[in-house]
Amino acid sequence: MSWKDVVYGKPGEKVLMNGNDAIARGCLEAGVRFVSSYPGSPSSEITETLGKAIATFNLYAEWSTNEIVALEGAAAASFTGLRAVCTMKSDGLNVALDFLTSMNLGGSKGGLVLVVADDPAAHSSLKEHDSRILARAAQVPVLEPSTPDEAKVMTSWAFDLSEEIAGPVILRSVTRVSHSRGIVELIEIAEAKETAEIPLGQRFQTFSIFHMKARDRLQLAADIYETSPFNFFEGPENAETVLFCCGSSYLYAREALKLLGLAREVKLIRVGTTYPLPENFILSHLRGAGQVIFAEEVRPVLEESVLLLYARNAAGLGNITFHGKLSGEVAGARGPACGEMNTDILLEALAKTTGVQYTKQGYPAESLNQLVEKIPPRDFAMCPGCPHRASFWAIKTAVAVDGHDGIINGDIGCYSLGAFTTGFELFDTLHCMGAGPGIACGLGKLKKFGFNRPAIAVVGDSTFYHAVIPGLINARYNASEFLCVVLDNGATAMTGHQPHPGTGFNAAGEVTAALSIEEVVRGLGITVEVSDPFNIEETAGKIYKMNRLPGVKVLILRQLCALVAYRRERKKRRVFVDPERCRGEACGCGRFCTSVWGCPGNIWDPATGKAKIDEAVCAGCGVCAKLCPAGAIIVEEVD
């Protein structure tokens, strides 16, 4: 467990840890006092680990309700002179942006670092953001580490930089830094300020006149960047071809150059401080270059900045050709500026631009094709025993019985899988956190334009606190009509089961007041009911009934996430198929349990031509037994 290395590791130790734990250690080494976050892959482990450090270090850490609240809290700590960090995934920066663009004008005091983890290729997201573009919008300086070790060092330095410029600093990580492991060298924990104080009369406010302060702060950061060791070069002093890279792309670029035998011919420039650009450093490496190639994650941010710099200085630089995402030459399978960077993309781009031969390694095409043909895709599936499967089935059934083409507005979490086969392709809309109820609310007002499909918004429990409440208030205030189904599985399941305001415990694992969803809803004057999705028929009945009531109403479907349930109590039931009762192919159900219900625990035994339960996989929820029309699935209590 590398969180133990983060918390207990001694100076001088070299330990293997992932980028997020390294960032957490970097915060501790810098003497961080305040930590806040809303969980989101690939950023969640930073605050998880720092939460575990509370017992050992003098710090405060919280899971906040959403990212803007998190950032406001961290800024407050900074205003008192303490060092503070706020961590989030790229989508979270959108949520925090309003405050960031305001606060950055007035500035901060104690080191204030925002760690934003982007997810190129959207491994665990719906979209791939480049947070550097929002950083530019907010005029906040950016640092980009390439490895876990560097992530640690840069994080610590980001606090110093923030104090020097008196404004926030963004550390931009990506999945391949946050979720990769490498050797990290630990140093001692700094003795930083421990007393929070705002002298009377010291104020932190936003006025447009302060816009100049933000601009000047950027200039100051650029000046500091000029001598930063995070910007360096490898390879020959003078080269015809120069490769600019940042973040994880640095390691891919280095490998590509090595594989092509170009390490001594191409100059590799690693920019660690990508916004604002250290202009003199960049210009010094543009001088004498004939062609420039860019390697960076997602959008051509470094590329555009360098091109702009070149345009302003072209007279002194001579002719340079630029190859990158803008020219379309640095591109993966999804084309330029979409998807993730890797060594293969750079091998191809370098081979093309330098004229060096490169033959792709691997199997001969013919045998490869034979193999590929055999491999079926593996789509995401909700866990065996996942309560969402039962909830989705109940919604699907209720909507079908209702017969008015109910339109389903999904939201963000494990239950986003409601848009996929595993969730019966239930969702008609799916966007960002809180969008489901907002859209349902809008649809509910369109009757006078002839839109009569009843709307059902599907949200999670953590999402409810994060972004749903304003939508419900709007619906009540403006008398819209829809049913909001809250899938309450007792955790922020998608990102690793972090606690939220409804769970009754906090980031430090302490017991705290649990905020009841139904009380909140009742307080808004909205009808609310609760049901257990595992009682699938009763639940479908409630959805059917509530869906037909006028106005906005909320139905909470409460059942623990299968993984949490498993961890708490292991399996309580044995589930099996009675081969006497299962009528196999002859049954009119069309292999319902495997072909429609689709829990990975339900499998088909081709030898007997009957259904079977994969007991290694089954979570024992017993829902399939309730659905089997022949009553062939038997549930047995075990202790």
Add this chain to the structure above:
Amino acid sequence: MKDPLNIVITGVGGQGNILVSEILAKAAAAEGFKVTVGESYGLSQRGGAVSSHIRLSQEFQYGAVIPAGHADIIVGFEPVEAARAAAALGHPGAKIILNPRPVYPVGVLIGGQAYPDPDELIKTLKEMSAEVLLIESSELASLAGDPVVQNIVMVGALAGSGYLPVPQATFTSVINAVVPERALEMNQQAFQLGFDAACAVKEKAKA
């Protein structure tokens, strides 16, 4: 040793990839290698394909993604996932350690997609690659006490295969350090069962 040595651990969410890559990386780091592990575990709990890329080098730290055709060793917890990794990353010199027990994708369960005949799939992999070691790790894990330690059986098999410049004792000391006390005995047994199974398969191949 080839430098870098590139290893892929692949399987389905919930099969315990991460622990295996942690053990392997820590063992290699203890032997003085510069180690990088790249992990994809965003939706891993949700039954998707998961793989870890582990890269060992004496020279420098490599990126978290193995380039196409550069994987030297593939450890597959599931046949189709092993094949998927081989197709994307393998080459004729690659060696594969494989748990032949299928985990069916939703598309196959629900219908519409076919799961290949495992024997035929393994035959194809054998023809294409330098070596394929079949390890019945799910069964061996049950012998050790719980099917979930399938992953540790595979670590044992990897250690027993001799594919890595990491001695058995280094693996066992890492396992002793990372596995919680209460599950240690079962994990040690799982490791040993995998180790012996790999040795036996290799012996048989020689004979």
